[in-house]
Amino acid sequence: MTEPYRPAGPRYEGTPGPCPTGEDQDLEAALTRRAWADPAFAARLEREPLEALASMGVRVRPGITVQVRLQRRDTLYYVLPPAKRPDEPDRREPVNLMDLWRSGDNFVWLLPERLKTELLAMRRSFHQAQAGTDETRSSHGA
């Protein structure tokens, strides 16, 4: 595996260039970087995701489970819709389907629609925490 990227010289501002380690502003970038560069962290993300995320300052509302997998190129991921509840009658309508080809090039979130505010909160709080520690970037209200 290649070494983590560490550019010499000034940081990049406002451009999608690489950031020095630890200063990715978006949750997805930071998580991906760390999981790629640190196999022990990647394993921890899969084994105890809430603890691993907490170590990056990402907190999740109690009662919510998070599951993390690092996609492997030799693996097909078969996404299953939720099982019906035992008390429910059998479903009969065909299930919506999606296939994502070259998904290895994507950061994918699968979550129930009702948890969308949780996802937004995770992204926002991470972004604000990073922006708050970045001395050269002015803080935007967003």
Add this chain to the structure above:
Amino acid sequence: MGHDAGTVHTLRLVNDSAYRARLVADPKAVLCEESGHHPVQDFAVEAVEQRDDTLVILLPARPEDGEDFGERLTEVSQRVYDVLFSSGVGGFLIPDDGLKWVLRDIRSSWAARAASEE
């Protein structure tokens, strides 16, 4: 309404807890058994269950040998795909083109088998 073999299978995964448990325990075996297709290529299948209380993250695949870490990171971390389900959505994530035709061959074989059993 008549359902094809694929639809029947997906509905079974939703309605039949024993069938679902069997697939989750060994998805590759069940898919190959149902489809009648046993690819020679070495690959794995993982079941990813959607649940009402769970956020699933699938991280992009690591850079390959010789790929630039920083360039790949920038590119993939901006390709974010949010799937927000209500009753659910099924299907596959295929990380790499190398497995594209493995999946398609499984599906073709399955359809052909279903057609021959009609």
